[in-house]
Amino acid sequence: MNRRAIVAANWKMNGNSALVDTMVSGLHNISLSDNVDVVICPSFVYLSELAHKLKENSLENTIALGAQNVSDKASGAFTGEVSTDMLQECSVKFVIVGHSERRELYKETSTQVAHKVATVLNAGLTPILCIGESESERATEQTEVVLSSQLQPVIDEIGIEKFKDVVIAYEPVWAIGTGKTASKEMAQETHQFIRQFLAQCDAEIANKVPLLYGGSVNASNCEALFAQADIDGGLIGGASLKVDEFSVICSAAKGK
């Protein structure tokens, strides 16, 4: 077994202090297979509170903290931005980078995403690099071109060796928050393409990178998705806001 599984909760702009409490108490007796990391990425506002509550409940080694975004600048006059140093002070270990909502709504380019991945790695944190195609790109058979164009700038920026410390989340944009999950076969086929794309640079590194699937993962479909050879867990949106459902999803993950 050489790849850990990861289940990461992306709360997006949802949740509050009450959800922090509910999640910490609900996950108190969570049952996880060996080699599984659980990560919760709340809004920046709740990071310290969640860190504190996890520690108070002796869960800090079971559940890691993640951020949903980060600046590629170290400090300075960048109103509204958050640096890696600030995230580290909140005990953050993972950072979601290049989520499709950041790319689409806030016009983050693949070049900016690559800078952010480099910044996160330089700070000793783990980036969860999100990539994925739109519905029309899938329909016009552009999926592989799009994924390659999202991955290549990151490879160019950091070099393939550093991918040993990167997590990739494949999220077909048409499956996010829509209830339209990719079939397990389609998800596996795309994950296999991503691994092969990385393997063109370095097969050993490619085999080590955890590839998460995201897009309408829920308690009913997680087991079949996570059983696929190249799916190493999930990036969970809506279902991560419900503690019972999120627990089931976490328990379905297994390292490979």
Ligand SMILES: O=C[C@H](O)COP(=O)(O)O
């Ligand atoms: O970051 C999470 C993904 O965008 C998936 O969201 P979803 O599970 O609500 O479809």
